[in-house]
Amino acid sequence: MSLQGFLLLAAALFSLGLYGLLTRRNAVGILASVELMANAVNLNLVAFGRWHGVVDGQVFALFNTALTVAEAAIGLALVILLYRSRQDVLVDTATEMKG
């Protein structure tokens, strides 16, 4: 498979994630979309690393995976907090502060 193939797949994944990010109202859905985007990035990194013939990309991807996991954990904690205080997980109902 050529580099372009990987990049196209990554771009597709990223676009899917972006679409979910922009259209989901449910916080969990948004978290999942962000994960999708992160994985697109990882795919990119690995593909580019392979293409350049260096390991940097794989290292970066590893780090990135770890960070994404941590981020998701915090995100889920926040979702729980949100649910506790408002009994739902819809992000667009939290609009008390504005202007």
Place this chain on the structure above:
Amino acid sequence: MFWHAHLLSLTVAAPFVAALVLLAAPDLKGAAAKTVALVGAAASFAGAIAVWASYDLSQGGLQLVEQYALVPAYGISLHLAVDGWGVALLLLTGVIITTGVLATWTLEVREREFLVLLLVLVSGVYGVFVSQDLFVFFLFYEIAVLPMYLLIGIWGSEGEVEAKGPFAFVWRRFKVGGREYAAMKLTLMLLAGSAAILVAIVAMFFAAGGTSFGFDTLQGAAYPRSMQLWAFVLLWFGFGSLGGVFPFHTWSPDGHAAAPTAVSMLHAGVLMKLGAFGVIRVGMMMLPDGAAYWVPYVGAVAVLNIVWGAMSALAQKDLKYIIAYSSVSHMGVVMLGAATLTQDGWNGAIYQMVAHGMMTGLFFALVGLVYHRAHSRWVPGMGGFAKRMPGVATFFVLAGLSSLGLPGLAGFVAEFLVFLGAWQSDHAWWAVPGIIGAFVTAVYVLRVGRDVFFGEGPAEGFEELSDAKGTEWAAIVALAACLVLLGVYPNLVLEFIHQATTEYLPLVLGSGATGVAVLP
């Protein structure tokens, strides 16, 4: 030797030290606090007199030089020195702050804080007049401007302006005429000016090589003409907004009307002079090409100022507004003198700063006194006050006479010199509206004197009226005496002013254009 070597810094610092003492001693209240302030003010006044006495006229130039490095990386240093103009303006400042503190003696609300701010402010004023470093000049200028916000906002008096005109919707957001409004407007307009000044200063700094802010460096630098043209406008706007230049004068009536007595005295008496002084000292002297180009406009606007201010004063019904507009008009005389670029015009401009400072100081002291007793500034409601306050009435008329340029009082000398300079300049016609302005002044000043003090009255509700007392007398009499002294014997300070003008005017005109000789 110590005293002489540090005379200027001591003079500048004296009020500041008094302010620190007051700040450090929260238990000082009432007369004790006022005495501390008076000592600080009087010490600085004494310093100003010592400067006057020790300035060597035959030698001229900058004297009593002190220099301390401040920010070497940008060539900023605390460089103090006095020239002939400085001598005259230091004396003015000394008189005004001393009498201002005396006139404040009746203040009973948060007086310690009031005096702290007032004294800090006046330190800044002194500093501006003796700075020989543009940056330090600017810093002192800011010290002189900033405390105004709190001084007016906290101790000011309320007023109201009717919502009318095409912009009446503005009243939905602002309480026009109120003291918070006045304080905010004054601060914002003056600091907008400061921002403009700062931009011009930075431009000058780099155009002069980027090594020093010293006057000596900046004054002789070869600035590109194009830069001078816009930088001069910035300085004119910047300093001019403090100097009450049309149309950036509108902070002045509201601000002066709202301000407490001593603040009005200091603000109209000295602070507005800083603006005009800045236009001359920085704008014209350092940017001669810019000055040469813009001077016709500066003069025309100054003439407009004179007439506009006087005509506006004519229609005011609020005592303080009348005096405030008269300041706008009289500051026009200063700017007119500056714009003539003649020896007499410049002499007159600086002399008018001194003369108007004392005169308007006296005015505001008297108006404050009337307000303190009558609890009103509304002229149509007054009348016949002279029965209860004959002394105040007399001195009010005296101040009025000086403002309309009666010979024998300081105002005449100044206006005469300015008009003389105007007729010698390239725009002789400037003298005509100037003289008409003086006539209109006669109309409104004496009319308000009549409306307040003469005729029948006083009406009901003015039972508390009484003549000036104690320290108030001291303030009033001292200012009036200065007006007379300066009117009768102008050379007392004019010699000093003339000396400096002789040195400075060629900077603007170019060395070839003048043959002004030093006085024998």
Place this chain on the structure above:
Amino acid sequence: MNTLVNFQPLMLDLMVLFVGLLVLVMDVLMPPGRKRGLGQLTAVALAGIFALSFVVDVSGVAFSGAYEGGAWALFFKRLFLGAGALVALGGTDHVDRRYPGRQGEFWLLLLFTLVGMMLLPGARTLVLFVVAFELMGMPLTMLAAWPKTEDPTGPGRRAPEAALKMYLVSAASTAITAMGLSLLFGAAGGLRLDVIAAAPQTPLLWLGLFTTLGGLSYKIGAVPFHQWVPDTYEGAPTPVVGYLSVAPKAAGLAAISLILVETFGAASARWLPVVLFITVITLVVGNALAVPQRDAKRLLAYSGIAQMGYLLIAVAANNESGQAVMLFYLAGYVVTNLGAFLVIEAVCADAPDADLSRFHGLYKRAPGLAFALLIFLLSLAGIPFVVGFWAKLYVFMAAYEAGLVWLVALGAGLSILALFYYLRIAKVVYMRAPAEDTPIAVGGGMRLAIALCLAGVVGFGAWPGPIVDAARAAAAAFGG
């Protein structure tokens, strides 16, 4: 010397990490009622490390060049340490009172964010960049969400919303930025900044650069990536906001400087229009939106956005004096803004919000706080004799030197608008009558923290020379 295992440049970072571990251990060992000491421990330890930073030699290279110490990085580290120490000092009361039993984790997270920030200025590879950023960012989100209150009117009730907004915007921008970084990697074939700097200038490279720039703009809250800022500042606990408003901003600017000036400095013609555009809209929007605000924290949030605009001017100057100015500005900004938020915390400690009406007549209730607030506000407005003035002045001078006269004029003009909203706070503090006359009790730590901030603001303002020299020296080391 084997730079792979040279820990010398990381000494300070490791010390902070150690303190963090110490807090973790102590938290387990300490009885629940005595955990107040953890805050004090943090404050003292950070202050100590701050002092040690003048002794320990942290220059050199670590991780085979992936990390680089030096005067520039050290300047930032001191800023972070200072900010951390001041927050710990001033925030101990808050944490102790509001999060009983959870103090340990709070300080631990704070220390971890500090480690992240301190790593950042020395990072010379994208991996370390991302790791440092996340180490800084994720605990901050948690700190913002720290209050667990069921009381719908109590303080901290808006924290979940604040944290959520911060988190979601962050997650979105991080994901897209990561994509940008991957493109940078793809274009350059390496993660080291020097490799990227030498990369062929392809569209892929620019795509990656600008996407990354956007992500960093989110960190400093530049328009249009700023919208989380006011909501988060308004809802999150005030000491956290104070910290959030200075330290991560400095870190973000360090990162921007590394990318734009250090890596792509030679190609400034490429990015300058973009940065100028962001600068201008940040200045305008920040100032304009600060004007109508009624909540002090929210007002300061917008004003903070505007301040970032001024700092971006320094970056846009793209020269050594621009960097020096940025460092000086940040030093002043840390003490000023942190001081202002600490005063807000002192005044509104138990209130559900920081509405301006709570500041009415503060002068009568707490003259010292009122005075300190006034000075902080004047400094933010850039008024002479306090540090903010010199900061703005130097920014203007650097911009003028770089030929950006119009930007100087815009900045100077908008500073008048800024003065208006800062004075609005001063106005209610000094000119309005208080609703209640009760004096405000301020704890010792808070008092000391505010006094230190005040001393910094006034001291740097009265005598800016040493800091200017230090900033210049640090800037000279940058990119050298």
Place this chain on the structure above:
Amino acid sequence: MDTLTPLQWASLALFGPLVVALVLGVVWPLRKAGGPAAGLSLLGATVNLAAASVLFVGWLGGADTVRATLPWLIHGGPEGASMIELGLHLDGISVSMLWVVAIVAFCVQVFSLGYLSDEPKAGFGRYFTWQSLFLFSMNSLVLAPNLLQLFMGWELVGLCSYLLIGFWFKKPSAARAALKAFWVTKFADMGLLLGLIVLFVHTGGFEWTATTAAAGTVTLLFFLAVMGKSAQFPLHIWLPDAMEGPTPVSALLHAATMVAAGVFLVVRAQPLFAQAPLTGEVMTWVGAFTALFAASVAVVQTDIKKVLAYSTCSQLGYMIAALGSGAVLGGYFHLTTHAFFKALLFLAAGGLIHAVHSNELSHMGGLLKRLPVTGWTFIIGALALAGFPGFSGFFSKDLILEGLFDAGAYGPLAMLLIGAFLTAFYMGRVVFMALLGPPSEHAEHAHEAGGAMTLPLVLLATLALGLGFFAGPMARLYGLTYHFHLGAVGITATALGLAGIGTAWIMFGPKQGLQGLAAAFAPLGRVARSGAVDKGFALAYRQALLGLGAGVAWVDRYIVDGLINVMGYASLAFGDRLRAVQTGNVRDYVYAVVAGLLLLGAFGAIVQG
């Protein structure tokens, strides 16, 4: 006495009253004591009179011009710095004027002792303070070595006029009249100031001896000031109102001395005026018209002081016309004689008013019997004013008319001749109504006042009677010669004067005849009382000046300041509008971030790539 030099005498004359004024001004207990203040002031006036007399006698003997100056004000011009000077200038013109002022002032002060004896002590003291200040001011004007000092004295006498007219400041009409006088003269003084500036810039000095191409401009500007000060049409409007002041003030300032300052300026600056024929022409016509106009108005006045006030305008018109046509001696001599007889008339009128407590002619009548000294001295003054042969006014008026005749100014001459008839007529009217005829009820208890009020009258009457015979010596003082010669003009004028008196006798004497003629005067009375000129000025003041002021103030407040407010308002409104962007919905924030990032990326990839 010979031990003092003329300069020292002059200094004594100048500074004596100043010292008195300063002492009274500063030492308020003395001023408020009243009597002692008056004593001190009188002492100053006496010293002044003595010094002036010594000088006068000296100059009658033919002394040379003496001049002494001190530097006062630095002037820096392109040629270098010089000093503008102040000082003393003694020659025939200044010394004679000094003497006239000294005599009248002395008489007035003595008279005031009696006239104002009912005033409260503080007011009494204040009155004499102003009197002394006036004396100093007038002397500094008269003795001025250059036109600048003359201007300064000029302004100061204006101030004193303001203070003295407004002496009863609690009376609104007095406060208003004082203001009006000050404003009108100040308005006119703009001309003098501007003229001085033009003169200075052209000649480098304020000398009246200068020769300059700008003389026309300068003198026309000067003449504006003269019109104000010497109450020439149409700037005469302040003078009748000025009668609100105490009558001795009217005698001193508004009849004898201050209003004559305008004429004095023309005499003093004759070398300049001589270079400007156009100005002379204007002066002749304005003066002649004023003489005729004011005389006509005087005819119908019912207030004795108003009659005298208009008479003063009229007589000043004679002087101006004379000076305009080159009859310098006539103008200046008339100034001198007029000073004495008009001061006499005012003081005597004051005596009459004091006796009946009214200004109205109809309230008087038959007072000659009750106040013989006052009455007879008044008649002497009236005859002098009417130009009755042998009285001083006869000689001086004759000089004027002859001068106009010689200059060929026949139009103005005709006006002045009619004026001469009217003058005699209205003075006759006053005499017959107030002094002769049946006593009115007000006059029943009238009686002669004390010596303080009668002695000055006698002294002035002597001068009014006899001064005409000293025209020769007076002319020598001015450096001119005088020969008595009664030509056709003089005879005509005398005849017209006698006819005027006769007409008055017929109409207001015992027979009360010729009432048809009185009816003919009625429209004139209506015109006079309607105060058309006054109304014109009031209109200019209220509508033009105040209206413009109100307009300017409105524009300043609501447009100029309004725009500045709008700038603030717009900033706030902009912020308000912008708030809508911050919806509070985090999804919108994410949209903004994504959009921003994609935009940046697109910019990077497409535009830059």
